[in-house]
Amino acid sequence: xxxxxxxxxxxxxxxxxxxxxxxxxxxxxxxxxxxxxxxxxxxxxxxxxxxxxxxxxxxxxxxxxxxxxxxxxxxxxxxxxxxxxxxxxxxxxxxxxxxxxxxxxxxxxxxxxxxxxxxxxxxxxxxxxx
Amino acid sequence: xxxxxxxxxxxxxxxxxxxxxxxxxxxxxxxxxxxxxxxxxxxxxxxxxxxxxxxxxxxxxxxxxxxxxxxxxxxxxxxxxxxxxxxxxxxxxxxxxxxxxxxxxxxxxxxxxxxxxxxxxxxxxxxxxx
Numbered sequence: 001x002x003x004x005x006x007x008x009x010x011x012x013x014x015x016x017x018x019x020x021x022x023x024x025x026x027x028x029x030x031x032x033x034x035x036x037x038x039x040x041x042x043x044x045x046x047x048x049x050x051x052x053x054x055x056x057x058x059x060x061x062x063x064x065x066x067x068x069x070x071x072x073x074x075x076x077x078x079x080x081x082x083x084x085x086x087x088x089x090x091x092x093x094x095x096x097x098x099x100x101x102x103x104x105x106x107x108x109x110x111x112x113x114x115x116x117x118x119x120x121x122x123x124x125x126x127x128x129x130x
Numbered sequence: 131x132x133x134x135x136x137x138x139x140x141x142x143x144x145x146x147x148x149x150x151x152x153x154x155x156x157x158x159x160x161x162x163x164x165x166x167x168x169x170x171x172x173x174x175x176x177x178x179x180x181x182x183x184x185x186x187x188x189x190x191x192x193x194x195x196x197x198x199x200x201x202x203x204x205x206x207x208x209x210x211x212x213x214x215x216x217x218x219x220x221x222x223x224x225x226x227x228x229x230x231x232x233x234x235x236x237x238x239x240x241x242x243x244x245x246x247x248x249x250x251x252x253x254x255x256x257x258x259x260x
Contacts, residue, residue, distance in 0.1 A: 048209050050198045061191045068180045079178050083213035085235055105215055108236060 003091035005041045016123035018070070019130050023056065024063040026096075028123050031111035033097050034104045036075045036122060040064050040094040047090040060094065068096050070130035074122075081105055133221035135171045146253035149200070149260050153186065154193040156226075158253050161241035163227050164234045166205045166252060170194050170224040177220040190224065198226050200260035204252075211235055 008015045009025045016028035018038050029037040042060050046052050052060065068080040077098035083105070084094050099105055114122065138145045139155045146158040148168050159167045172190050176182050182190065198210040207228035213235070214224050229235055244252065 049212060050195055050202070050210060054192070054195075057195060058188050058191065061188065062184070065180055065184075065187060072180070079216060080180060081213070081215045082179060083211070083215075085211045085213075085229070085232070086209060087229070087232055099215070099217070102215070102217055102237065106236075106238060107232065108238070 003045055004089055005039075005091040005093060006043075006045050009041070009043055016119045018123050018126045019063075019067050021063065023059055026063070026067045028119055029095065030114075030119065032114070033095075033107065033109070033111065034075075034077070034099060035112065035114075036071045036077075036098045036126060037112075038067060038071060038096045038126065040067055040096060042092055045091050047092070048086065049084045049092050052092060060092070064094050064096060066130055067126070070126045070128075071096055071098055073129040074125040076100075133175055134219055135169075135221040135223060136173075136175050139171070139173055146249045148253050148256045149193075149197050151193065153189055156193070156197045158249055159225065160244075160249065162244070163225075163237065163239070163241065164205075164207070164229060165242065165244075166201045166207075166228045166256060167242075168197060168201060168226045168256065170197055170226060172222055175221050177222070178216065179214045179222050182222060190222070194224050194226060196260055197256070200256045200258075201226055201228055203259040204255040206230075 007013045018026040026040045071080050075098045078100045081097045081099045137143045149156040156170045201210050205228045208230045211227045211229045
C-alpha cells in the first residue's frame with residue numbers, strides 16, 4: 001500500500017502544497033511546531049533517508065534549500081531548522097521549521113492549530129516567495 | 131574570534147574525531163542524546179545552513195551520508211536521525227543521532243554521560259566502520 005505521503009503527492013489526500021517539481025513535493029505539516037512548518041518528500045517512496053540513492057538524496061536537500069528560502073522570507077524567524085526523524089511514516093520526509101528558540105523544535109510540545117483558511121494563506125505566502 | 135568548532139577542527143580544543151576530509155570534520159557530541167551521537171561540520175565557518183554555498187552544502191550532506199553509515203553499522207538502532215538547529219554555536223553543525231524512539235531525539239532530556247575511555251572507544255568504532 002502507498003504511504004500517506006504518496007497518497008498526498010498523487011492528490012488522493014488533499015494537502016497545502018508549497019512547492020513541487022518532478023521529483024519532490026513540499027507541503028504544510030498540518031500539526032505544525034511553528035507557523036510555516038513544512039514537510040519535503042521525495043516522490044520516490046523510500047523509508048530511510050540514508051537509503052536514498054545519491055542523486056535523489058542530493059536533489060532532496062537542494063530542493064529543501066529553495067523551500068527554506070521561501071519560508072525564511074515569509075515568516076519572522078532567526079533561521080529555518082531542518083530535521084529528518086522518520087519513525088512515524090515509512091517515507092522519507094524532511095521537516096523545515098522556522099525557529100527562534102529551541103522550544104520551537106520541541107516535538108513533544110502541543111502542536112499549533114490553524115484552520116483551513118489560515119493554512120491556505122500560509123502555503124500561498126511561502127509559494128509566492130520561493 | 132573563531133567558533134568553538136573551528137577551534138576543534140584546528141586541534142586547539144581536543145575532540146573525539148570520527149571522520150575528516152579537506153572540507154568537513156565529524157566528531158562525537160560529548161553531551162550525547164544517544165550512544166554514537168555525532169556532529170558534522172564544514173571547515174568553512176558559516177553560521178546558517180542555508181547560507182552555505184551550494185557546493186559546500188551538498189558536500190556536507192554527502193559527507194553526512196558516509197558518517198551515518200558508519201554510525202548505523204556500529205550501534206543497534208532503527209535509523210540515524212539528522213537534524214540541524216544551530217541556535218547555540220554560530221557555525222553550521224549537523225547532528226547525526228542513532229535512534230530507536232522519538233525520545234532519543236528529545237533535546238530537552240538529560241544528556242548521556244560517557245567517560246574519556248568510553249568516548250574514545252565509540253569514536254573508534256564508528257571510524258572503523260565508515
